[in-house]
Each structure stands twice: as structure tokens, then as C-alpha cells.
Amino acid sequence: MNTASTVRPLSRAELEIPLRWAAQEGWNPGLYDAEAFHAADPEGFFGAFLGNELIGSLSAVSYGGRFGFLGLYIVKPEHRGQGHGMTLWRTAMEYLRGQTIGLDGVVERQADYGRSGFALAYRNVRYQGIAPGRQPPATATTVPLAALPFETVARYDAELFPAPRTTFLRPWIGQSESAAFGLPKGGGLAGYGMIRKCHSGWKIGPLFADTPEGAETLFLALRNHAGPGEPVLLDVPEPNADAVALAARHGMTVVFETARMYQGAIPATPLARVFGITTFELG
Template identity: 50%
Template structure:
């Protein structure tokens, strides 16, 4: 059996990987390629068999201590031939020796566990054709993220992610079609949310807030700014208030993943994470 050759993706290869992700039902964002490459241009791997792309994986490094694995796809007609294992080994080798996170499909949890990953919590994707924007009394001031110094927004983001990700965050906030909003108060930044257009409708993520009222205020602002089409929100299931917010908006579960880590899991404030950024990059 011939094993595929693994190489680093070129920018045009990532467009193909996004098409594969769409075929899997993952509904990627329209500007994901540029934003993902800004996170780590060397972090996307392609498997080729006699020059034909047959699979892909992302192994994005955020510094030396943390990485995230995603985009793990082998084309259906090439599965069961060892190409996925070759991709997995290449990705994990690139991310050593730090902690590695992933959002895996539930059916693969046992396989990830055998590779040293432990389940931390489930993430649930909620969606609706027309979510109801919540009404929030005494809501904080909401403004475009571009109105604030980027350093202030990046400093707030660092409370919710294991390490700095300024390159990715700058691209994510300013990508074409992305709507980025912040909540502010006397203490500075209180919340951050981004809505991005996807192949089907839009997704909200991240949605970080110091409390439920702030999270709902940003959520409402993003819903009002959304173009026509369904809206999806990926949230950590342990945040019961985030679940209640989505349910009250008329959203229902559509998909779920298993957030798992190999190594020491980061201690993130789950009760203030009302929407994760993406299943691909954490």
C-alpha cells in the first residue's frame, strides 16, 4: 500500500481544504483562508498520492506551548488506507511538545483518547433561520471593534484563549464581511463578538463577555447587523447561561464536537465564553 506524501499547504491548497470542509457539512466562513493563514502560515498540511490531494489537517502553533489541531479530512474514497494516520502523525509532531487542543467529532472521541487526548467538555452548535435578538436593560455601550485600539481588544481576548493570537485576531476582526463589536465601560473592554459570513448564513464567534448582560447585548447587536440567512453560534455546553441565551433566541442544536486536550488543559473562564471562535482553530 502506497502512503501519501505530506507537505505544507500553499495558499491555494487551503481553498481546496475549505471546499472539502464544506462537503463535510462544516460550513466554513467566506474569509477563513486568509484568517487561518494569518494564525500560522506553516500550520496546514496536505496529503498527496501521486500528486493528487487526498487529505488535509491543520496543526496551528500559537507560540511554543500551545497548538490546535483541526481540518482533519481524508477524502471518502481514500479512507482506510493509512493516509489519515500519516497526516495525524505529521500534525502531532509539528505541535510537540506543548499542549494540543482539538474539537473532534463525537464518533472519533475514542480514537483521540487512545492518542492521549482527554475530554474537557462538549461544544454545541446552535442555529436558527431568524434568531430573536434579546432585549437587555442597562446594556453597556456597544461599538465597532475598530473604534478601539487593537491592543486593548487583543488584551481582552487573551483572557479567553491559552496564549496571544494577535496575527489571527487582527485578520479576524477586519476580514471582508466580518462584523466585530465590543462592549465597553469604565473598566475598559467588557465584551467582544464577531459575526462572519459563511457558505450558509453566518456564524457568531468568538463571543466573550464579563457577564450575561454584556454577552446578550453583543449578541443582539450582531444579530441586528447580520445579513439575511440562518445564524449559528458554537458555544461550550458547560456555560448554562450561554445555552439559555441561545434557546431564548429560538436557536436549536445542530451539531456538536468534543473539546479535548493532550497535555495540561488550559484553565479558561468557560462561564464567560458565550461563543467559541471556530472549531478549526479553537
């Protein structure tokens, strides 16, 4: 007879364990993601325990009680098929009750999520390329985000994400070994992006811009931060044909995809301005 697990929120230190599992699963999280993840919603990361042993995780981050996002859904292999994942799922869904909820699910689980009331919105496609080494900047229009008022960045970000996420955004764009740039426009922005060090290579995300040309400028500035010959990854919402073309133009190839699904109203995100999502784990 299987022993029931106990579910409770994870501490900041405990969150490092599911992130290590995610790396073992091949999901390739950032080396410094935990700080920003936990800041997004300190009560939204759940762990399943057998005694004192953490054996499963599921994040259910709530952005201001308006929008929730599920991720880091992992049960240790030796404990799978015993109901621990469903216990986590029920706890997370109860935590996000009454909110629109999103997730980036692996394609083979799409039908399972559908039975839980999630509808497919579009695919997110992970592209990978190789950094050619530092190239001359195409233009001088990008500036480090740190040189801009944080409120300017947060205001632009809120146009392209379903809810404000300032507590997440500040540590996200300030990660160690990362780079973040913006495209100033008047007193605001015409785009911004960041690149961070991951277990394998570097990920660009988000990559937001008003125009394909702006996205290209930011992409080149961010890619310059990676060393020559290192992998560079970009998670593209497939409906944005200009983003798909950008990845193809720079010799990037598809290595992974997810099903972006929602329970509740699908957010009216202007995907034509989303050239790279922030992260599969938090949206």
C-alpha cells in the same frame, strides 16, 4: 498495494481546497476564513499528496509554541482507509510536540482520540436560529471593534484563549462581510464578538463577555448584521449555563456537537465568560 502519500505544509492558496472539503462535509466554514487561518501559523496546515494531487489535510496550528490546535482533518472519500490520515496525524503531532494540544472532535471519534492521549474537557454545542431582521438596538453600549485600538482587543482576547493569537486575530475580525463589536469598559473591554458569512448563513464567534447581560447585548448587535430569515449559528461551551440559556431564549436549537479534548494540561479558560467559541477548526 497502496501508494504512500507525501505530507508537506500547504500554501495559502492550497488551503482553500480543505476549506471547500469542509463545506462539503457539512462543517460550514466561513467564506473568508483562509486568510486568518493561514496567518495564525503559515507552517501549520498539512496536506497529504499522491503525486501532485492533494488527497488529505490536517491543521496543526501552534500559537507561539505554547498551545496547539488540530482541525480540518479530512481525507478525500476515495482515499480513506489507506493510512493517509495516520500519516497526516503523525506529522501534525510531531509538529506540536511538547505543547498542550486541543481539538474539537466529532463525538464518534472521541474514543480514537482518547487512545492518542486526549482527554475530554467538555462538549461544544452548535445552536442555530433564524435572524428576525434588523431590530432596534437594546442599548447604545456596543462600538465597532475597528474604532478601538487593536491592542485593547488583543489583550482582552488573551484572557479568554490559552495563548496570545494576534497574527490570527487581526485578519479574523476584519473579514469581508463580517461585523465585530466591543463593549468598552474604562480603558479596556467588558466583551467583544464578531459574526461572519459562512457557506450557509452566519456564525457568531467568538462571543466573549464578562456578564450574561453583556453577552446578550453583543449577541443582539451581531445578529442584526444577518439578513431576515437567514440562519445564525453559535458554538457554545456546554458548561456555560448562561450561554446555553441565551441560545434557548432566542429560539435556537442544537444542530451539532463536538468533544473538546486536550492532550496535556487542560487550559484554565474562564468558560463563564465564553458564550461562543471562535471556531471548531482553530479553537
